[in-house]
Amino acid sequence: MRWDQMRESSSVEDQTGRSGAGLGRLSLGGIAVVVVIGLLLGKSPLEILGMVAQQQVHAPAAAPNAASQDPTAKQMVRHILGDTEATWQQIFAARGGQYQEPKLVYFSGAVQSACGSASAAMGPFYCPADQKVYIDLAFFQELSQRYAAPGDFAQAYVIAHEVGHHVQNLLGVSAQVHARQQQLSKTAANQLSVRLELQADCLAGVWGYSAAQRGLLDPNDLEEALQAANAIGDDTLQHSAGRAVVPDAFTHGTSAQRMTWFRRGMQAGDLNHCNTFDPQVIL
Numbered sequence: 001m002r003w004d005q006m007r008e009s010s011s012v013e014d015q016t017g018r019s020g021a022g023l024g025r026l027s028l029g030g031i032a033v034v035v036v037i038g039l040l041l042g043k044s045p046l047e048i049l050g051m052v053a054q055q056q057v058h059a060p061a062a063a064p065n066a067a068s069q070d071p072t073a074k075q076m077v078r079h080i081l082g083d084t085e086a087t088w089q090q091i092f093a094a095r096g097g098q099y100q101e102p103k104l105v106y107f108s109g110a111v112q113s114a115c116g117s118a119s120a121a122m123g124p125f126y127c128p129a130d131q132k133v134y135i136d137l138a139f140f141q142e143l144s145q146r147y148a149a150p151g152d153f154a155q156a157y158v159i160a161h162e163v164g165h166h167v168q169n170l171l172g173v174s175a176q177v178h179a180r181q182q183q184l185s186k187t188a189a190n191q192l193s194v195r196l197e198l199q200a201d202c203l204a205g206v207w208g209y210s211a212a213q214r215g216l217l218d219p220n221d222l223e224e225a226l227q228a229a230n231a232i233g234d235d236t237l238q239h240s241a242g243r244a245v246v247p248d249a250f251t252h253g254t255s256a257q258r259m260t261w262f263r264r265g266m267q268a269g270d271l272n273h274c275n276t277f278d279p280q281v282i283l
Contacts, residue, residue, distance in 0.1 A: 001153045002216045008075075009082035011101045013132075016069050016108040067138040068108035068120075073155075074137065077104065080156045081133075084163045087210040091271060092170075102166040103132040104159075111136075124158055126165035128174055133162040147231035151224030153217065157204055157262065158228065164203030168196065173277075187248045194234075194283065195276040197252040198261040201229060202274035205265020213269070222266060229258040257283060 067073070085101050092099035105111065110119045114129035120136030127134065135158075143158070144150035168174045177196050181189035208225065211217055230236065233255025235245045252258070264273055275281070 001156060001211070001218060001221050003076050003079045003083075003152060003156070005216060006079040006211075007082035007086050008078045009085055009101070009104070011081065011085070011103050012078055013103055013105045014074070015111060016106050065108060065136075065138040065141075067141040068106070068136050070137055073140060074106060076152060076155070077106075077135070077137070077159060080159045081163070083211060083216070084160055084207050087207045088163070088167060090210075091206070095271075100131070100170060102126070102163065103130075105132050105134045107134060107136055108138070109136065124162050126162045126169075128165070128169045131166060131169065133159070133166065135159070135162075143228060143231070147228070149224070149228040149231045151221070151227075153208075153221035153224040154228035156211075157208070157225035160204035160207045161200050163207070164200035165196075167203050168200060173199070190249065190251050191283075193251040194253045194257070195281075198257055198283070199274050199276040201253075201258050202261040202265035202276065203271070205262040205267075206269055206271060206274065208262075208266045209269030212266070222263075225262060225266075226259045229262050230255040233258050253283070 081104050085099070089099045105113075107120065110117065111134055112118075113127045113132065113134055115125075115127040118125060118134060120138060123139045123142075124133065124135040126132070139158070140155050143154060165174065174196065177192050181192055184192070204225075208217070208222075212221075232252070234250040234252050235247075235254045238245050238249075253261075261274070261276065276283075
């Protein structure tokens with residue numbers, strides 16, 4: 001991916017030098033246990049963030065991971081974010097709207113967001129309350145080493161997915177889903193969460209299509225993103241943690257579903273092809 005040819009965003013906050021309210025990091029084994037428990041209980045991403053934070057609240061603050069402060073990784077993310085800004089500005093303008101850029105926050109270990117205290121253990125996340133994407137860049141190291149999904153476009157997929165949640169927030173989709181979830185059973189609410197996450201995957205693909213049309217992608221980039229999508233499917237995460245696969249507890253979608261919807265966005269390049277909430281769409 002030719003990220004150095006993309007526009008660089010200025011909507012970035014660097015909090016890697018802060019202590020993250022004194023929260024330490026769980027071990028990878030501890031992270032897996034908390035994540036899987038959360039998935040099995042049907043927790044939302046932000047609820048799982050809270051679970052990890054509670055497990056770490058009395059832990060000593062860890063030294064910042066060098067990967068969290070990698071200047072090249074920071075520069076790459078700024079360029080990827082800038083390119084998503086240009087893409088969504090164009091798409092919103094074509095629809096007669098105006099795109100409001102999200103902020104992106106680098107942090108190390110843990111961070112305080114408008115959605116509460118959050119640990120880097122849970123990976124990147126989007127907080128609709130402050131319209132910010134949060135990321136500890138050490139996640140990219142784990143994505144490559146722990147989840148066997150290396151490559152700059154795999155990392156770009158992660159950023160574009162979180163930006164996809166911002167797009168959903170601006171369009172009012174997130175609020176509608178969350179309101180509807182309050183009226184449903186846990187299983188039905190989880191199914192809506194899956195559709196929300198798969199739509200964000202598709203929206204990430206819409207950005208990827210735009211980047212490809214401008215000659216910014218390399219031949220193997222799509223495969224890198226699909227490897228990342230495969231690695232973080234609910235079924236794969238549960239299975240890799242040695243747990244039984246529980247479909248009713250899925251909140252993000254299976255590996256196959258995540259790959260399918262990202263590929264759909266990449267092929268169509270059209271927001272209208274990302275309606276995962278269409279009653280005719282069978283997941």
